[in-house]
Amino acid sequence: MNADCSPRGGGLLYWGLFIDPGLTSTPLPDFVIKRVSEEKISAFSIKTLHGAGETEGSPTSRPPPRPRRPPGPDPGRAVPCRAVPGRGGAKAGAGRAGRWRRCGAAPGPAWQCCCSGSGEPPAPWAAQVVPVRPYEDWWAYKESLHGSFVPGPPFWGLVNSAWSLCAVGKRQSPVDVDSSQVMYDPFLPPLRLSTGGQTVSGTMYNTGRHVSFRPEQLQLVNISGGPLLYSHRLEELHLHFGGHDTTGSEHRLDQQPFPAEVQLIHYNQELYSNASEAARSPSGLAIISLLIGPNSNPFLNRLLNRETITRISYKNDAYLLQDLHMEQLYPEIFGFITYQGSMTAPPCYETVTWVLIDQPLNITSVQMHSLRLLSQNLPSQIFQSMSDNLRPPQPLHQRSLCSNRPPHQPPHRCTGTRFRLHVDGARPAQTVS
Template sequence: APLERWYSGLHWGQQVRPGVPGRSPRGRLEVGVPRRGIQAALFPAHIGPAPDPEDWWSYKDNLQGNFVPGPPFWGLVNAAWSLCAVGKRQSPVDVELKRVLYDPFLPPLRLSTGGEKLRGTLYNTGRHVSFLPAPRPVVNVSGGPLLYSHRLSELRLLFGARDGAGSEHQINHQGFSAEVQLIHFNQELYGNFSAASRSPNGLAILSLFVNVAGSSNPFLSRLLNRDTITRISYKNDAYFLQDLSLELLFPESFGFITYQGSLSTPPCSETVTWILIDRALNITSLQMHSLRLLSQNPPSQIFQSLSGNGRPLQPLAHRALRGNRDPRHPERRCRGPNYRLHVDGAPHGR
């Protein structure tokens, strides 16, 4: 493809200084693009430090007049991100229910909190609304398709500029207003998220879809109430929260669909077991409006909404979709303990 040829000579080098972490923003861009006009078009004159190559990506190709690689370019600008362009098990995907294989032997999902309330930091990363749990208590998920216990690393919220078009995944070609992703790493095999993200059976992401309605999920209400959400209006704003009951995020009963995929952000590592909860949550239109007022920039820069922070759909190809509910009989309600979240050893119900 022409774009691939244009980028064939583009590579990154990094300055390494004593005491400076490898991910610090001190990257150095080395350009060897064959056609001189392409460099000028894609990389206008830049004053100031070069961007960190490990962090130089966006969901939009143009930010305030500067080119920043959007999803079509992720796999071209950094060799470590090549899977974003050539991977065969990429995420997100459109789930066609007729392709879901019913697996009656999938056990229920299990959440372990040690009986403690969750606490951590709500953070505007400039790309997502992110909740980073404190080191204690440790929150683990297991069961379902997972062979190992996975530790919660981050809760991430993605949403759109309009209702019905904010989730990364779709069900039968239908999107949702938002998607909550609970990102975990395999703590039984790997010591940290970074090692797990590069390794087989490394990560597990639970996704819950969100609609706009007259009521609101109780867990999301804690995150999205006016006193909280206005504390993270701009990039790098953070606010500490405590006494959160993560089990309240989940529907009282639900089924799930699982498949093998990738991170939906660079480096697009294909080490993720995705678990999609098949019953959507609700938030109010006012809460969604508050999300859309969050800026992906610091206050010193022009406002640009955080909305539209999802990767486009990727081909499912021949990957298997498995579910614990028979899609041939959608009228059947989820009944019994297999369709409830098990919290610290017991089925959860409100």
């Protein structure tokens, strides 16, 4: 086992084919596309794809008759630029070639269309290319989403080459922490939290995958100390939880999962300008993980009370929260375990210094039940609980686990400033609301 406890930094989807015009300078082959109506084959269309341009024709010498223009305005229908009454005189777009495009309903009896550039209207029988879903939609914690297959954690590294670390990486997270393998490092300093002496405001989101809290951009919440060589700024809070109390956390302690886990995602503000750049770079991210057990916590009470949680019942819902005390999220006395790992979602970059707080937070059974009632879908879709939004533990692969607490020392025997969060201001009393 490595005994070093210091941080180590280190186009077109067409009938199932991925076509990148930039990979070849020769024209791509023609595709013959057949459209079958309810009664018979109505027409054929040859669509030749060459770079960004598109041309259409017919396999016969005479093209099929062009559909007639509708007699009046029809929002959403492609209409030609012709002489129409209204703005622009008798000839709308005189001197320019007519361009077919979608025109919305115009006020008044006259209907308008925009004339700029050139082009021909797509015939109703012409094949339409369905745009490719963005990569962000190609992964999920559950492999079945409202009737369709979406790659779950075992397949993340297979659907996109940029996510290959999810499958082949050797420093992946989360992990199952075996306390017998944790090494005591007496030189680890305590964690330091800096908020400028101010409370924190931000927005709570239902992202469809997590309950997320993002501080306002002008507010600085920084963490340092412990294994961190630089100051890291809080970017986002994620909440993972299970469908029942026997599972929910991504990390485990001695094979024991917890009902939920809070992850505070910070980026290295001294080396990088934003979280996206830091996530791809060595020593870029620091994530504080707080496991959750039964009982209550003042900070989580604000996040998970009935007034707040019911405002984010569905995907893309958001709710503004103000005057939060970040220091209330941490236990009064705690030790921590640190290791070098990765993001727990694609692209699984191995640029994360993890700090696991070894004292669980508290949450009530009512709050857990409220979390399980959150939907990962939109209101118009079938309800599916957001619960079980976690990645399974990954192999440790000879990585070292270090702790600031001596082995076999009970947490209640850990006293002194080494086992407290250092805050730039007075620490508020932990009152239960």
